[in-house]
Amino acid sequence: MSREPILVARNVTKQYGGFVALGGVDLTLQPGERRALIGPNGAGKSTFIAVLGGQQAVGPGSTVHFAGRDISGALPQEIARLGIARTFQINRVFRRLSVLDNVRTALLPSNGRVFSVSERHLTALTSPAMTMVTGLGLGRVAHDAAETLSLGDRKRLEFGMVLATRPKVLLLDEPTAGMGLNERRSLMELMVEHAARDQITLLFVEHDIDIVFRFADRITVMSRGKIFAEGTPAEIGANSAVQDIYLGTEGAPS
């Protein structure tokens, strides 16, 4: 742990009216690590991801630094352009666009072509997009509208879209939710493989404990808006207090 951390969140707070969603969360990510974020429903995991992604504004006194740069209060698009990408808990793709166009669209901001009206600029993105689409195993549905895809394929597509932004940190909010047991593992393997290849730091929220222990280098446990424990899978597995918060509150992991 001698390297410079890539993401440092300090004292992150978030309140909705009187409800404290995040009560001072600290989290440090080292470059290239795969961190799982777990905890019972309502622990604040998704809110924390939304703060890092800029979808939620941070409360007073909170700071988030990315690669040494203060990004607290930055807009989602600014954060995305800096290199923090995310997927959503509820799958979000451009349903009316084809699979290929979803990826070509994702390539536009980093290529500086958002406001181009030249069809050639779009055609130039076809081959890199097609490589991405094939790499995700979606080659055979490349020209189909995204809305016709299965949930698993849509999750692959959304992952491909965020990958196309060339992120340094990837935030995955329940990447395998709603999937069958076998598909969960193959989907996670695909994501981890791509992340390792592109040296992307992963922070993923996950309820499936098998997936968590199989794929995470380190695990952070949240409960009631605070960090409850943090450690290697072995340390967390041996921590009886962690098991208590899962069994002692409503919303045990599915």
Place this chain on the structure above:
Amino acid sequence: MSFEHVQSRWLFAAVSLGLAVAMLMLGPGIALLATEVAIMALFASSLGFLINYGGMVSFGHAAYFGLGAYGFALAAAKLGLPLWLAVVLGPLTAALGAVLFGALCVRLTHIYFAMLTLACSEIVFTVLFQAYDYTGGDNGLTNFMAPRFGLSPQIYAALTVAIVALCIAFLARIVRSPLGLAIQAVGEEPHRAAALGFSPRLVQLVACVIAGTLAGIAGTMYSVFQGNAFPDYAGVGITIDALVMVVIGGVKGFYGGVFGAIIYVLLKTFVSRAFTHWELVIGLILIAVVLIFPTGIAGLLQKLGLSRTARPSGEQHP
């Protein structure tokens, strides 16, 4: 770019040219009617672009039609500028209005966006209606030029069809471009788009300005066509007309506005001759469209394999 795509471009150009030439052979009455259809087709297409691709349902699109008309008419009638300059100033006025109103309206979404656009167009209408010294109030601006610059109905119809075809070709180009993808992406999933690095409001503003400018061109052409300008050109009635055209034509396809305008204007013209309550017929058709074939005429034709929607993909088969 594939053969299919090039082919559809030539087909579009050939059909447009054929239509423009055909205008020259019509009787004067039919030529006037065709001109109105063409102008409304452009106006409805610009609104359809905003709704179908940008995901923004505007209740105030007539503001830009009115600004296009008055931008031209005021420049010609009150400032005494040469007509060619006035013709350019009309759409420019609408574009400026779209920058201003667009920047305000894209701050909100859904019904709040719609209400804000309605408020903006009501402001335009009220100003045109009240600023009597400049706009002539509800008497409008009249007798400052010969309708159609004195051109014959046939020649003006041909000219209008050609300009409308160019504008629609421009819209098709936008839809197939990177900007078109950006507009659709932001229109469909603004949060996803932002998290990919798009600035949603900026993209929406650009879409508003494109749609507003094209609506302004329609407004200017209408003012030249009639040789006048009235506050009603910015009224909510014209917006509703265009909304109905878009729904009848099809809220998913590219040519919905064109089909909708043809049907709407023809019905309004011919049914109203035989039957005073022509709105009743429009209402029944609207109910039928929404309930039976919600993708509209364009969607129906597409299902029958007679038409294709202009989408960025589809033409990209390797």
